[in-house]
Amino acid sequence: MPNRPPSPDTVRVNPDTWKHGVRASWHTAGSRVTEPRARVLDAIMRYQTPFSAEQLYADLGHAASPPGRATVYRTIEQLSGAGWLARIHTQAGESGYVPSLPGHFHHLVCTRCGAVIAFQGCALDDLLIRLAAQTDFEIEGHLLQLYGRCAHCK
Amino acid sequence: MPNRPPSPDTVRVNPDTWKHGVRASWHTAGSRVTEPRARVLDAIMRYQTPFSAEQLYADLGHAASPPGRATVYRTIEQLSGAGWLARIHTQAGESGYVPSLPGHFHHLVCTRCGAVIAFQGCALDDLLIRLAAQTDFEIEGHLLQLYGRCAHCK
């Protein structure tokens, strides 16, 4: 059998799985599951496209007694650090967050509607080996994002 | 002969070539080559690692009658838009600029000293075809950056 690269696996984040996962990791870490944080998680789950910290803060503000700005920023930082949020860079140079799962993922971003699909398996091994040999770098990681038009927008 | 992916080609930006290229493209575009802009180009050529707009402004300030902040920001935006600067995203989530040439490049970034090597040829065709089929996206472009330790730092 020829040496075929593995097919990439697309990954979809299930809202309940994600929220339970976050809460579980908070428990494990000794962090507390508070009302404001729960609201942040719910709000994040309502996005279909990447969001910014300020946007999340603004959207949360529509309800009564919303979390403060500091709480929103601190929660995002926390989730992002633990891998529950992934950072997306748009072609226009903006950046935002999307729900993710701890681990190594790449993202395919629709340049029109902003929809994001995560996937694993980037088949870069060959490139990494060649580049390492050519540049004498010891390669440790990478960032890969693809841009295009989704089925609905193209 | 087997269907081998092409080796990546590393690319080095020559300071004189770069400055002449920028000036030529300004002429072509009907933009003017002014004293403040020339200073910005010179300052950019002195960096060995990615720089930010504010950092460039600060560094230019050390000389007499430095360009104003607005000029620095506007020049960077211009160069970046024309492909003479490439945006680098560090693993830590920061971003900066490095001199580049118009065209499609990827970057290998040293996570210790910040040194950057540009290269072309990422051998992603196979992945793109598979993902396009799997997701029904029409893929238009991509962002690829590699992180590692350079020969000197490893």
Place this chain on the structure above:
DNA sequence: GTCACTGCAAAAGGTTTGCAACGGA
């Protein structure tokens, strides 16, 4: 009861903008 978390409000950064004066081509 303890200690992590919250909200506020201020500070700190970074980036953009309007406009009158300036100076390349």
Place this chain on the structure above:
DNA sequence: TCCGTTGCAAACCTTTTGCAGTGAC
């Protein structure tokens, strides 16, 4: 001379921080 460019200073937007009060466990 013409018109793109500059510099200033203010406005704007995003993110961070200190601290006293609050509430999860």
